[in-house]
Amino acid sequence: MRKVVLVTGANSGIGLALCERLLAHDGQIQLCLACRNMQRAEAARLALLASHPESQVALLQLDVGSVRSVFQAAKEVKLRYNRLDYIYLNAGIMPNPQLDIKAFFKGLFSSNVINMFATAEGILTQKDNINSDGMQEVFATNLFGHYLLVRELEPLLCQPDSISQVIWTSSSNARRSAFSLEDIQHQQGTEPYSSSKYASDLVSVALNRRHNHQGLYSSVICPGLVMTNMTYGILPSFFWSLIMPIMWLIRIFTNTFTLTPYNGAEALFWLSLQKPESLDPLAKYHSLTSGLGKNYTQPHKVSEETQYLISSSLTQPQQKRNYIKLTPGLQ
Numbered sequence: 001m002r003k004v005v006l007v008t009g010a011n012s013g014i015g016l017a018l019c020e021r022l023l024a025h026d027g028q029i030q031l032c033l034a035c036r037n038m039q040r041a042e043a044a045r046l047a048l049l050a051s052h053p054e055s056q057v058a059l060l061q062l063d064v065g066s067v068r069s070v071f072q073a074a075k076e077v078k079l080r081y082n083r084l085d086y087i088y089l090n091a092g093i094m095p096n097p098q099l100d101i102k103a104f105f106k107g108l109f110s111s112n113v114i115n116m117f118a119t120a121e122g123i124l125t126q127k128d129n130i131n132s133d134g135m136q137e138v139f140a141t142n143l144f145g146h147y148l149l150v151r152e153l154e155p156l157l158c159q160p161d162s163i164s165q166v167i168w169t170s171s172s173n174a175r176r177s178a179f180s181l182e183d184i185q186h187q188q189g190t191e192p193y194s195s196s197k198y199a200s201d202l203v204s205v206a207l208n209r210r211h212n213h214q215g216l217y218s219s220v221i222c223p224g225l226v227m228t229n230m231t232y233g234i235l236p237s238f239f240w241s242l243i244m245p246i247m248w249l250i251r252i253f254t255n256t257f258t259l260t261p262y263n264g265a266e267a268l269f270w271l272s273l274q275k276p277e278s279l280d281p282l283a284k285y286h287s288l289t290s291g292l293g294k295n296y297t298q299p300h301k302v303s304e305e306t307q308y309l310i311s312s313s314l315t316q317p318q319q320k321r322n323y324i325k326l327t328p329g330l331q
């Protein structure tokens with residue numbers, strides 16, 4: 001049977017590289033590129049068909065940052081397919097990133113330097129926007145739209161006698177200290193990206209608790225530092241050109257500098273080959289590239305603090321928590 005695979009944010013970067021790798025491995029899959037911009041989506045489809053002319057690549061209009069669009073897209077998916085084997089929740093944004101140069105140089109000469117290059121801890125902030133649904137844009141795009149999509153597609157993902165995988169592109173930038181249950185949209189802080197990725201790690205655990213018995217398994221990955229539209233937005237382009245040789249040099253010492261979208265997609269691709277029952281629901285799977293350019297995937301257990309948060313908060317009755325302050329339009 002032809003597996004059905006849906007990928008959000010499939011028209012560029014890690015998402016597009018993943019599609020290329022999935023088709024190279026199995027040209028029989030039914031691949032659905034879920035993108036907000038249909039011109040960019042069509043360009044991606046043509047690029048994929050150029051290297052895999054026999055493959056089945058469909059397009060789906062989806063803006064994960066819009067509740068209306070998510071409902072429409074989910075409706076369309078339910079009309080088109082009667083099963084969904086893999087759903088890659090990969091679309092993501094990091095608007096108005098600000099690099100703290102002083103903190104960066106301080107970190108460069110500290111014992112924390114490796115961690116700083118792997119996670120950007122303490123050196124990166126963002127300025128979030130409010131979207132047309134009245135929600136924080138980063139939360140809505142990176143987390144909430146994807147969560148809604150999974151909820152809407154439950155009937156396809158939880159088919160009797162079949163297994164499905166939900167795979168989130170999270171980040172090692174996800175940090176407990178950036179996330180608060182009292183402010184899950186991160187209205188108050190300056191690290192909405194980190195907060196949204198941490199929240200996706202938590203939601204993935206919750207999905208496993210809720211749906212494993214129905215054959216739905218959820219996992220999170222970190223692609224490492226990959227040069228894509230998102231990362232190019234952090235520094236001016238001339239600066240990236242200047243430091244690129246240094247980046248390749250750093251890569252010899254740290255396996256988290258995967259740098260190319262192909263390498264970054266390693267853990268996403270690797271997960272598609274695993275028996276989901278054998279995966280650790282409390283692990284984040286990292287794409288890593290050795291100094292000699294060898295790609296591999298490694299699980300990293302979530303911190304004890306996170307495990308505590310999961311067991312203390314996710315087990316409480318949902319209605320006790322006012323997780324999302326819905327806007328009047330959404331209520």
Ligand SMILES: NC(=O)C1=CN([C@@H]2O[C@H](COP(=O)(O)OP(=O)(O)OC[C@H]3O[C@@H](n4cnc5c(N)ncnc54)[C@H](OP(=O)(O)O)[C@@H]3O)[C@@H](O)[C@H]2O)C=CC1
Pocket residue numbers: 008009010011012013014015034035036037040062063064065066090091092093141169170171172222223224225226227228229230231
């Ligand atoms: N690059 C890196 O170092 C890392 C990236 N990640 C994560 O990887 C994922 C992919 O990012 P990456 O490939 O790097 O960056 P890109 O900017 O290349 O890809 C992001 C993709 O998400 C899409 N997207 C953004 N907003 C929406 C939306 N509202 N609805 C639908 N699609 C949307 C973009 O579409 P469009 O072209 O229309 O903008 C694009 O296809 C993200 O979740 C990111 O957080 C995690 C860790 C490290």
Ligand SMILES: CC(C)=CCC[C@@H](C)[C@H]1CC[C@H]2C3=C(CC[C@]12C)[C@@]1(C)CCC(=O)[C@@H](C)[C@@H]1CC3
Pocket residue numbers: 099116117118119120123124170171172173222224225231234235243246247250
């Ligand atoms: C290499 C040199 C000399 C300078 C680059 C400094 C920063 C721009 C760079 C260092 C660590 C990077 C990093 C990310 C972005 C670029 C850095 C801050 C991410 C935050 C990108 C998105 C993610 O999700 C993280 C996994 C990355 C973590 C490391």
